[in-house]
Amino acid sequence: MGAAYGAIVLVFQKGYGTDLLGFQQTPTIESWLPLFLFSILYGLSMDYHVFLLSRIREHYDVTKRNSEWVAYGLQSTAKLITGAALIMVAVFSGFASGCLVMMQQVGFGLAVAVLLDATVVRSVLVPSSIALLGDRNWHLPKALNWLPNLQIEGKVRMPHLPELPAPSFTATSTSGDD
Numbered sequence: 390m391g392a393a394y395g396a397i398v399l400v401f402q403k404g405y406g407t408d409l410l411g412f413q414q415t416p417t418i419e420s421w422l423p424l425f426l427f428s429i430l431y432g433l434s435m436d437y438h439v440f441l442l443s444r445i446r447e448h449y450d451v452t453k454r455n456s457e458w459v460a461y462g463l464q465s466t467a468k469l470i471t472g473a474a475l476i477m478v479a480v481f482s483g484f485a486s487g488c489l490v491m492m493q494q495v496g497f498g499l500a501v502a503v504l505l506d507a508t509v510v511r512s513v514l515v516p517s518s519i520a521l522l523g524d525r526n527w528h529l530p531k532a533l534n535w536l537p538n539l540q541i542e543g544k545v546r547m548p549h550l551p552e553l554p555a556p557s558f559t560a561t562s563t564s565g566d567d
Contacts, residue, residue, distance in 0.1 A: 392501065393501045393505070396501045397418060397501075402415065402416065413490050415490050429499060430503075437507065441515060442515075444461065445462030458520075462516070463516055481497075
């Protein structure tokens, strides 16, 4: 969201790329825009987050192997998240192609945010933080033990899981001495 807000200011207030993109430069951003973008983007990002984390958690419940969680979650949700994001970016770009400055700002902000969320956040930041945290991802603090342990999907059985190779985290040489 912060990157989308920054991109809106950079393009619409500072004027970078307005001629290239066909936007109008304005001295101010619409006052309702930050709250509107926050509301829409929060809902959209939670959808992506639920898709990805539910697949990772399902695999964790079955295998308890940290090396496979993230790879399986990304593999099983990548097409869905990327496809949905591309459709939304196309729709929001349509908003941005209009003549009204407020619609240009909304469309551009939503398109930039969804594109960054689906590429950088969901494919790099979330999986890497989950891999680094390991079992601590699913730790519930003692102060919250009063919450009921609900398993909405019931007992998970996944005999069809593919065997994924363990990720390698060793440094490789790029000197070209091959």
